[in-house]
Amino acid sequence: MNPIEHLWEELSRWINYRLRTPEVLIELDVVLMRTLSRLLSSLQQASNLPSTEEELGFLSDLLQSKELHALFNVHNKVISNGTSDKFFPMLSTSMDVMADVLEELINRPHMSEDCKELFYLLQKPHVQEADEDEETIKIVQLVKSNEPLTGAQSAEPIVGATIKTDEVTGKIVIARVMHGGAADRSGLIHVGDEVVEVNNMNVEGKTPNDVLKILLNARESKVRVRAHFNYDATTDPYIPCKEAGLDFHKGDVLHIVSQDDAYWWQARREGDRNMRAGLIPSRALQERRIIYERTQKDGEDGLCSVSALPVLTCSQFPKSPRCASKPKTKKIMYDTAENDDFDREQIATYEEVAKLYPRPGIYRPIVLIGAPGVGRNELKRRLIDTDPDKYKTPTPYTSRPMKTGEVNGKEYFFVTREQMEEDIEASKFIEFGEYKGNLYGTSAESVKTIVNTGKVCILNPHYQALKMLRTPQLKPYIVYIKPPSLEVLKETRNANHARSTFDVNNSRGFTVS
Numbered sequence: 001m002n003p004i005e006h007l008w009e010e011l012s013r014w015i016n017y018r019l020r021t022p023e024v025l026i027e028l029d030v031v032l033m034r035t036l037s038r039l040l041s042s043l044q045q046a047s048n049l050p051s052t053e054e055e056l057g058f059l060s061d062l063l064q065s066k067e068l069h070a071l072f073n074v075h076n077k078v079i080s081n082g083t084s085d086k087f088f089p090m091l092s093t094s095m096d097v098m099a100d101v102l103e104e105l106i107n108r109p110h111m112s113e114d115c116k117e118l119f120y121l122l123q124k125p126h127v128q129e130a131d132e133d134e135e136t137i138k139i140v141q142l143v144k145s146n147e148p149l150t151g152a153q154s155a156e157p158i159v160g161a162t163i164k165t166d167e168v169t170g171k172i173v174i175a176r177v178m179h180g181g182a183a184d185r186s187g188l189i190h191v192g193d194e195v196v197e198v199n200n201m202n203v204e205g206k207t208p209n210d211v212l213k214i215l216l217n218a219r220e221s222k223v224r225v226r227a228h229f230n231y232d233a234t235t236d237p238y239i240p241c242k243e244a245g246l247d248f249h250k251g252d253v254l255h256i257v258s259q260d261d262a263y264w265w266q267a268r269r270e271g272d273r274n275m276r277a278g279l280i281p282s283r284a285l286q287e288r289r290i291i292y293e294r295t296q297k298d299g300e301d302g303l304c305s306v307s308a309l310p311v312l313t314c315s316q317f318p319k320s321p322r323c324a325s326k327p328k329t330k331k332i333m334y335d336t337a338e339n340d341d342f343d344r345e346q347i348a349t350y351e352e353v354a355k356l357y358p359r360p361g362i363y364r365p366i367v368l369i370g371a372p373g374v375g376r377n378e379l380k381r382r383l384i385d386t387d388p389d390k391y392k393t394p395t396p397y398t399s400r401p402m403k404t405g406e407v408n409g410k411e412y413f414f415v416t417r418e419q420m421e422e423d424i425e426a427s428k429f430i431e432f433g434e435y436k437g438n439l440y441g442t443s444a445e446s447v448k449t450i451v452n453t454g455k456v457c458i459l460n461p462h463y464q465a466l467k468m469l470r471t472p473q474l475k476p477y478i479v480y481i482k483p484p485s486l487e488v489l490k491e492t493r494n495a496n497h498a499r500s501t502f503d504v505n506n507s508r509g510f511t512v513s
């Protein structure tokens with residue numbers, strides 16, 4: 001440790017270990033002066049001069065540090081009060097008397113409520129700083145909100161309080177505390193309090209407008225996420241402080257206030273009037289937890305080695321007709337390994353969201369999802385029938401040669417295989433597949449074109465295409481089609497002579513018995 005660090009250590013230790021009594025303020029001042037003069041003389045000795053960048057940096061930080069400046073303020077205060085006995089206790093022996101009383105109290109086998117209160121009060125440092133006029137600096141953390149500030153027109157609003165320049169001193173002071181606002185609820189801010197610093201910026205010489213600018217520039221995280229899991233802090237064995245936890249349910253939108261800690265974010269529930277932020281597990285922590293739980297569970301199920309990041313493959317999903325050996329229409333090919341988002345999507349934690357403002361004349365696409373054969377295609381067809389000018393489905397692309405009577409752009413857009421492969425490679429298709437040696441696919445561009453022409457785009461893609469469709473640009477409504485009861489299903493499908501869409505020959509009627 002270099003001599004400067006050593007001196008600073010000594011000074012800090014001294015401050016930390018002593019009570020802040022009035023006598024101590026004087027003593028502190030003496031120590032400060034002594035330490036600084038030792039620092040100066042040590043700097044004057046050539047051998048002790050800071051030579052490395054690290055030492056110079058330390059000295060520069062020290063000289064600019066808030067602690068040192070605060071100590072200088074103490075020094076100035078002591079000097080400006082001269083020999084006034086303002087900083088001295090009423091009795092020269094008051095500290096001894098207090099120690100005696102505390103000892104007396106602690107040795108009592110039973111303490112009455114009054115004694116307990118006295119015992120508690122006497123241990124509080126502010127009792128020991130008895131002077132009424134003594135200045136105290138409160139560091140108050142108020143979180144900026146959008147709460148209305150009625151009656152704040154005359155002066156500038158600051159987190160539920162108004163400020164003004166004091167006519168006599170020229171300092172910024174609290175003019176009014178808005179009832180029920182953040183400042184009022186904190187109970188720490190009162191009319192007439194001088195504002196010394198805002199967000200670590202000294203406001204000396206500044207106008208209320210300047211202070212407002214500082215507040216407006218305060219950068220609070222604007223991140224909002226939707227939770228994809230339930231969270232109950234009381235049952236979380238990892239949370240460092242259960243009381244500080246914020247419980248939420250799957251689907252809740254959370255406003256992330258701070259992501260400074262890698263494992264514990266601070267958040268508020270969107271729309272919650274309680275302004276206090278609470279701790280929630282970060283995405284990284286929750287992902288780890290889910291992976292760990294899955295690994296444990298799979299272990300219990302007797303499965304052999306499970307990778308830390310499980311990637312679901314077709315075989316792990318319930319038997320899908322599109323995975324059948326002889327697909328009816330087309331084989332959908334998805335190389336999940338190529339999709340960066342795939343793993344994360346399998347571990348649902350938080351999803352970033354933002355408020356959406358409708359754009360006149362622009363409709364969000366409707367994406368129909370559901371069990372095979374549930375009737376998505378039928379629904380799409382019927383919707384388009386109701387209003388063909390309003391609803392539109394994209395025309396697919398194919399590499400198959402055009403048949404006689406077909407019109408390019410009507411049934412399909414006909415392109416070469418090379419062109420299609422190139423576009424697939426460039427992620428231009430939301431879904432694609434191969435059937436009988438020809439490629440088929442729906443391009444993202446054709447969805448955008450329908451949206452931009454003011455029509456409602458309807459899609460009934462393979463569920464894997466959701467990854468491509470669920471983007472901030474397209475913002476689709478994803479509608480899950482729930483099948484009706486078996487009785488209704490039998491009745492309607494039989495009446496319609498419905499054909500199964502997923503059996504190998506596509507010629508079977510519904511086998512509902």
Ligand SMILES: Nc1ncnc2c1ncn2[C@@H]1O[C@H](COP(=O)(O)OP(=O)(O)OP(=O)(O)O)[C@@H](O)[C@H]1O
Nearest residue numbers: 372373374375376377378379492493496498499501
């Ligand atoms: N509401 C309904 N009433 C009567 N029949 C229906 C109804 N909905 C669908 N069907 C019939 O059921 C069969 C399957 O419907 P459809 O092809 O729309 O299913 P799908 O969900 O698009 O299937 P897939 O996703 O597997 O392609 C069709 O013969 C269709 O006519």
